[in-house]
Amino acid sequence: MTNLRLFSLALALATILPAWASAGSLARGPYLQQATSNSIVVVWRTKGVSTPVLRYGNSPDALTEEVSGDSVILRVSADINAATNIPRLYKEPADEIDQREADHDPSTAANTYQFEAQVSGLQPDSKYYYAIYDNNQPLAGGDENHYFVSHPRIGSSTDMRLWVVGDSGTGEIEQAMVHDAMRAYVSRTGRSVDHYIHVGDMAYSDGTDREFQDNFFAPYQTTLRNTVCWPAMGNHEGHTSRGISGIGPYYDAYVVPTRAEAGGVASGTEAYYSFDIEEVHFTCLDSHDLDRSPDAAMAQWLRADLEQANAKWLVAFWHHPPYTKGSHDSDREQQLAEMRENFMPILESSGVDLTLTGHSHIYERSMLMDGAYDTPTTAKGVILDDGDGRIGGDGAYRKSKGLRPHEGSVSIVSGHGGAGISRQGTMPVMREIIIEHGSVILDIEGDTLTGTMLNKQGQIRDVFNIVKRGRVRPVRIKNPWQPIHDISLLTELLLEFNDVAPGSAPEGWRVVSGNPSSLAVTAEPNGENLLRAEANAEPLLAQYAQFDSSAFEFETGIRLPPENEKGAGLLFGYRDPRNFGRIYLDPAASVIRVSRFVDGSENIITEEAAQIPSGLWLKFEIQVTDVDIEVQFQDEAEQTREIEFTIGIDSPFPKSPIGFYLPPDSSAEFLYFEFQDNDR
Amino acid sequence: MKRCPFLIAASAVLAAALPASGHEGPDHVIEALTERIQAQGPTAKLLISRAYEHQSLGNWNAVLADFGAALDLDSRSRAALSGYTEASLQLGALPQAESMARRGLELDEDALGQSPFYALLARVFAEQQRWSDAREAWRGALRSPRPEIDWFLGEAECLDHLDRHRERVEALLLATERNPSVVLHRAWIHALVDAGDFETASQEIENGLSKSRWKSSWLLLRARIYAQRQLYTQQWADAADALTEIRSRLSVEHPDPHLVAEAAQALAFLGKNDEALAYIKNARDLGISESHLPEVTRIIESAPINPQGKYVE
Numbered sequence: 001m002t003n004l005r006l007f008s009l010a011l012a013l014a015t016i017l018p019a020w021a022s023a024g025s026l027a028r029g030p031y032l033q034q035a036t037s038n039s040i041v042v043v044w045r046t047k048g049v050s051t052p053v054l055r056y057g058n059s060p061d062a063l064t065e066e067v068s069g070d071s072v073i074l075r076v077s078a079d080i081n082a083a084t085n086i087p088r089l090y091k092e093p094a095d096e097i098d099q100r101e102a103d104h105d106p107s108t109a110a111n112t113y114q115f116e117a118q119v120s121g122l123q124p125d126s127k128y129y130y131a132i133y134d135n136n137q138p139l140a141g142g143d144e145n146h147y148f149v150s151h152p153r154i155g156s157s158t159d160m161r162l163w164v165v166g167d168s169g170t171g172e173i174e175q176a177m178v179h180d181a182m183r184a185y186v187s188r189t190g191r192s193v194d195h196y197i198h199v200g201d202m203a204y205s206d207g208t209d210r211e212f213q214d215n216f217f218a219p220y221q222t223t224l225r226n227t228v229c230w231p232a233m234g235n236h237e238g239h240t241s242r243g244i245s246g247i248g249p250y251y252d253a254y255v256v257p258t259r260a261e262a263g264g265v266a267s268g269t270e271a272y273y274s275f276d277i278e279e280v281h282f283t284c285l286d287s288h289d290l291d292r293s294p295d296a297a298m299a300q301w302l303r304a305d306l307e308q309a310n311a312k313w314l315v316a317f318w319h320h321p322p323y324t325k326g327s328h329d330s331d332r333e334q335q336l337a338e339m340r341e342n343f344m345p346i347l348e349s350s351g352v353d354l355t356l357t358g359h360s361h362i363y364e365r366s367m368l369m370d371g372a373y374d375t376p377t378t379a380k381g382v383i384l385d386d387g388d389g390r391i392g393g394d395g396a397y398r399k400s401k402g403l404r405p406h407e408g409s410v411s412i413v414s415g416h417g418g419a420g421i422s423r424q425g426t427m428p429v430m431r432e433i434i435i436e437h438g439s440v441i442l443d444i445e446g447d448t449l450t451g452t453m454l455n456k457q458g459q460i461r462d463v464f465n466i467v468k469r470g471r472v473r474p475v476r477i478k479n480p481w482q483p484i485h486d487i488s489l490l491t492e493l494l495l496e497f498n499d500v501a502p503g504s505a506p507e508g509w510r511v512v513s514g515n516p517s518s519l520a521v522t523a524e525p526n527g528e529n530l531l532r533a534e535a536n537a538e539p540l541l542a543q544y545a546q547f548d549s550s551a552f553e554f555e556t557g558i559r560l561p562p563e564n565e566k567g568a569g570l571l572f573g574y575r576d577p578r579n580f581g582r583i584y585l586d587p588a589a590s591v592i593r594v595s596r597f598v599d600g601s602e603n604i605i606t607e608e609a610a611q612i613p614s615g616l617w618l619k620f621e622i623q624v625t626d627v628d629i630e631v632q633f634q635d636e637a638e639q640t641r642e643i644e645f646t647i648g649i650d651s652p653f654p655k656s657p658i659g660f661y662l663p664p665d666s667s668a669e670f671l672y673f674e675f676q677d678n679d680r
Numbered sequence: 681m682k683r684c685p686f687l688i689a690a691s692a693v694l695a696a697a698l699p700a701s702g703h704e705g706p707d708h709v710i711e712a713l714t715e716r717i718q719a720q721g722p723t724a725k726l727l728i729s730r731a732y733e734h735q736s737l738g739n740w741n742a743v744l745a746d747f748g749a750a751l752d753l754d755s756r757s758r759a760a761l762s763g764y765t766e767a768s769l770q771l772g773a774l775p776q777a778e779s780m781a782r783r784g785l786e787l788d789e790d791a792l793g794q795s796p797f798y799a800l801l802a803r804v805f806a807e808q809q810r811w812s813d814a815r816e817a818w819r820g821a822l823r824s825p826r827p828e829i830d831w832f833l834g835e836a837e838c839l840d841h842l843d844r845h846r847e848r849v850e851a852l853l854l855a856t857e858r859n860p861s862v863v864l865h866r867a868w869i870h871a872l873v874d875a876g877d878f879e880t881a882s883q884e885i886e887n888g889l890s891k892s893r894w895k896s897s898w899l900l901l902r903a904r905i906y907a908q909r910q911l912y913t914q915q916w917a918d919a920a921d922a923l924t925e926i927r928s929r930l931s932v933e934h935p936d937p938h939l940v941a942e943a944a945q946a947l948a949f950l951g952k953n954d955e956a957l958a959y960i961k962n963a964r965d966l967g968i969s970e971s972h973l974p975e976v977t978r979i980i981e982s983a984p985i986n987p988q989g990k991y992v993e
């Protein structure tokens with residue numbers, strides 16, 4: 001935190017250091033923060049006390065300059081007996097510790113010392129190598145990999161590469177692959193990443209100090225040691241850090257401008273801030289836990305900031321996307337809607353070019369759009385260019401030179417950096433919707449911006465350009481191109497039948513065995529529609545053809561006719577009418593039976609005792625993975641005991657559409673089907 | 681107006697319920713938490729987590745119910761108390777919000793712990809236009825070593841309503857010493873104008889004008905000074921310049937509500953009263969709160985010479 005006053009480090013350490021203190025070991029970093037054209041902050045931590053020294057210079061063997069003493073801000077974990085003017089790293093208040101899982105204390109580990117070396121007097125646009133020490137004892141650096149590059153002067157011609165990542169901090173393989181894919185891409189293209197923007201959710205699940213270490217600093221260390229990460233706080237960091245008072249592991253980890261240290265105007269808080277690099281003005285907002293109303297401090301600050309911003313490009317970033325139908329829905333969720341309704345007008349009336357967000361675990365990239373503030377979001381009257389925005393394709397999105405109001409911006413949801421991805425709908429302003437892990441590379445050169453979506457395998461999955469040249473008069477497109485609402489691409493789907501005329505068959509269903517005319521929608525006395533199925537002398541096997549998966553969750557509301565002793569089952573892993581998986585509600589035997597049919601013969605995997613009432617709505621849920629099947633069953637009114645069991649399977653079922661099974665001469669009714677694809 | 685709740689306590693309790701899967705939309709989380717609550721029985725932490733999810737969907741009654749149930753299990757939970765107060769505020773249950781905020785104040789002795797509850801209390805009073813009480817509550821919140829910028833603004837707003845402009849200037853000056861936010865600095869300049877300290881204000885305005893690409897907010901502030909000094913030619917000139925700039929930024933179909941409000945102010949300064957009132961109505965419809973609408977009627981009423989007809993666009 002830069003707004004804490006400097007203090008005499010020598011004095012401070014003197015009060016802490018016992019004479020016999022042994023050297024501290026490196027516990028985090030070193031990493032870079034708050035670069036400007038003449039300064040930068042190098043941050044690291046040691047476990048155990050140490051005397052921080054940073055040396056830097058023009059080559060790894062000539063680290064001629066030194067930062068130490070008063071120019072290094074010290075922060076310590078709460079257990080350390082240090083002078084009261086030394087800022088403390090996060091310690092969870094006692095009354096909240098009680099509420100946590102035992103192994104989930106978000107506090108900083110004991111005996112932690114954080115050092116923030118304030119490097120100043122740098123030449124603009126220059127590369128410096130550095131090393132950090134405990135007194136004279138090297139801790140890290142002094143090689144080709146530890147360097148920082150000061151920014152070119154603000155206003156000098158733009159030539160930068162940015163890496164944009166969101167929702168990545170799982171510590172899992174996908175996160176590492178996305179990072180590796182970026183590193184391979186920059187080495188392939190011969191241009192390194194100059195700046196890194198993280199749009200939040202960088203330390204799952206709760207942004208604890210330890211999760212920051214394991215899921216952010218450790219996995220990205222090779223990038224962080226020579227690239228500044230400019231962060232936006234995600235809701236998962238918000239589980240332990242608070243924008244209101246600027247405390248928590250997130251605020252401990254980052255040093256961002258509060259007094260316009262890097263351009264822009266003073267925000268007085270690390271929760272939102274702005275900075276300038278070359279001809280680009282960047283604005284970061286806190287969409288999570290601050291007042292998002294149009295009159296509150298953050299909106300007032302944004303207006304003041306943009307009044308002064310005198311750049312050629314304007315890029316804004318925060319966590320909760322204004323437009324999305326990925327794992328989150330901007331038409332329904334308040335934080336997302338408020339960012340759209342209250343902040344997009346301010347940004348667009350100041351000429352924003354690009355908004356970068358995450359939160360929704362998907363890649364969604366819009367057309368060139370302006371003024372989409374309504375809820376729900378539609379494409380009507382808000383699209384200025386519905387092409388692919390590609391030089392060499394439909395052509396780049398065109399805007400006038402400079403920052404001119406309402407000439408359109410591109411909205412990117414980059415929430416695909418590592419956490420599980422999903423899609424629950426189609427956001428009509430989007431040009432590209434991709435359910436793959438990845439990240440975004442932004443190249444801004446002079447008047448041309450190129451956005452590239454790189455998936456975790458390193459493949460380029462989307463490219464678009466914005467060119468800002470001359471004077472362009474925006475025209476709103478009457479009937480813009482629309483992304484296809486292709487149900488088979490969704491990963492989450494709720495099927496109901498209220499839109500289907502009673503008497504007709506619902507779309508997307510296929511009878512794979514039995515009488516094809518035995519599926520129809522009927523109306524309940526209460527006006528709700530349901531799907532009724534009847535089997536004649538043959539069993540009826542029906543599938544919802546648009547939902548294809550081998551790892552999935554599937555739930556339905558099913559009602560067996562009164563006095564039904566025949567039952568019904570859920571159908572999956574289907575190859576042909578003689579080979580499939582089935583989970584069967586058998587009222588006569590009072591069991592739920594999980595079976596695999598092989599060449600027509602039934603191999604029972606397990607049977608679980610269960611009372612199967614007829615004439616009642618039943619909630620029947622299954623979850624299938626490669627290794628097991630989980631079943632949950634209860635009547636809707638919860639009059640019977642809930643049945644829940646998991647059974648291992650020796651080999652996976654094949655990928656297939658999901659459906660149901662009725663035995664001969666029986667019927668059943670279905671109120672809804674809910675699918676969730678876990679294949680991805 | 682929707683305001684973000686002042687989250688006091690964190691909600692890391694979600695951790696166990698929720699891996700970083702793709703299915704972390706609020707509906708999924710609510711479902712997962714509901715299942716856990718049914719299976720394990722309710723705990724304060726599960727209920728609080730679910731309340732936050734309901735909150736993200738704006739279901740304030742459900743929020744209130746879950747925080748209430750959490751308080752039944754843990755009457756001293758800061759998260760539940762502040763959440764319950766916030767939900768009561770959102771639902772307009774002001775006496776209930778007041779008593780819950782007071783309960784929160786009793787949890788802690790120290791200023792840091794009490795400050796969020798003072799802030800909630802201040803908002804309850806402001807909602808009731810009890811400006812003196814609200815001011816006192818904001819002062820309680822501001823005893824925190826890390827006060828929120830909005831709290832300083834809250835106190836200043838009360839003093840504005842109480843017409844205590846000199847005190848407002850002082851309070852905001854102190855605020856700028858504690859926090860460098862440009863928002864506080866600008867609130868201070870506004871207060872200077874209201875307090876009649878035109879000289880200091882003018883210096884700040886000229887400084888702001890020289891640094892800004894968009895100048896309308898500064899021009900309108902300067903027009904206010906001209907209006908109070910009865911320098912109408914200058915007032916009209918600034919208002920006209922402001923209006924030209926605002927119109928160049930105002931998308932007709934998709935306006936920024938604040939620019940609409942500014943346009944209303946500029947029109948009022950130009951004596952175009954009917955148009956000004958129409959813009960004010962528009963800004964109000966677009967969600968600008970009453971206390972932040974420029975006092976167009978006051979401008980209209982206080983102008984001794986109606987400049988209608990003298991100004992030619």
Ligand SMILES: [Fe+2]
Nearest residue numbers: 201234235359
């Ligand atoms: Fe998120």
